[in-house]
Structures are given as structure tokens and as C-alpha cells.
Amino acid sequence: MFHRIRRRTKQPSEAQRRFAELYPHMQDQVPPGFGVPSAGQERTEPAAVVDDFLPPELRVPSHDQLDGRTMPWKQPLVLDGKMVLCAECGTYREWLILSTHDQVWLRCRAGHQQQETRLDTAWYNRNSGPADATHATFEDCLRHLGH
Ligand SMILES: [Zn+2]
Numbered sequence: 612m613f614h615r616i617r618r619r620t621k622q623p624s625e626a627q628r629r630f631a632e633l634y635p636h637m638q639d640q641v642p643p644g645f646g647v648p649s650a651g652q653e654r655t656e657p658a659a660v661v662d663d664f665l666p667p668e669l670r671v672p673s674h675d676q677l678d679g680r681t682m683p684w685k686q687p688l689v690l691d692g693k694m695v696l697c698a699e700c701g702t703y704r705e706w707l708i709l710s711t712h713d714q715v716w717l718r719c720r721a722g723h724q725q726q727e728t729r730l731d732t733a734w735y736n737r738n739s740g741p742a743d744a745t746h747a748t749f750e751d752c753l754r755h756l757g758h
Pocket of ligand 1: 697698701702720
């Protein structure tokens with residue numbers, strides 16, 4: 612813009628003069644953020660601020676964190692009169708049962724995981740002992756249970 616103004620003062624052409632007249636009116640029509648270098652930064656900043664603002668217990672756990680509990684389940688798991696089998700390898704015992712966000716997941720000895728929609732947190736709580744430990748990550752949890 613400085614270049615344009617400097618050139619215009621030297622020798623304004625008809626087009627440049629007309630542009631100079633129109634420019635103040637055109638400013639209102641420029642889309643918000645267009646040509647404003649700081650607009651991008653301003654747009655991304657609020658998210659970061661909000662993230663810091665929330666107390667830790669209200670933050671959504673990141674993808675690799677686990678907000679839940681697990682317990683080993685050595686015996687076959689029978690639901691509706693049928694043994695639950697691993698969809699991948701067909702094993703039916705030595706599960707690790709994981710309860711998180713009101714979902715129950717089964718993990719077999721080979722590491723396959725499947726959600727068990729017939730089970731929920733209430734079932735988990737009835738069948739698990741008192742919580743022995745909570746784990747920040749799934750890997751911590753597996754180590755704790757010797758998997
Ligand atoms: Zn399996």
C-alpha cells in the first residue's frame with residue numbers, strides 16, 4: 612500500500628486516481644480477515660486460551676489417555692447363555708475387561724479389542740472389586756495387570 616501511495620504522488624494515472632477515490636468505500640466491503648495479517652493468529656488463539664482455562668477434570672482426555680478402569684477376567688464370559696468369543700482369534704477366556712465412558716471393551720490375550728455393548732459401567736461395577744488403581748494410559752494399565 613505504501614508503494615501505491617508513493618507512486619500515486621509521483622504521477623497518478625486516471626485509474627489510480629479513481630482507485631484512490633473508491634478505496635475508502637471499498638474497505639467496508641472487504642471480507643473480514645482478508646488482507647489482515649494478524650487475523651489468522653487471532654482466530655487460533657481463543658482455543659489455546661480455553662484449553663488452559665479449563666480445570667484438568669473438565670478436560671477431554673487426549674486420544675492416548677484412558678479415562679477408565681480395567682480388570683482381568685480369567686474365566687469364560689457368558690452373556691445371554693453364550694460364551695463371548697474374540698472376533699479375531701476366537702479365544703473365550705483370559706479377558707481384560709475395560710470400562711471407559713460408559714462402554715465396556717474386551718481385550719483378549721492376543722491384544723484384540725472389541726466393544727461389548729451388552730455390558731455397561733453398572734455391570735462392570737457389580738463385577739469388579741473395589742477400584743485398585745486408575746491408570747493414566749492404557750499401556751500403564753496393561754503393565755499393571757501383567758499383559
Ligand atoms: Zn483375540
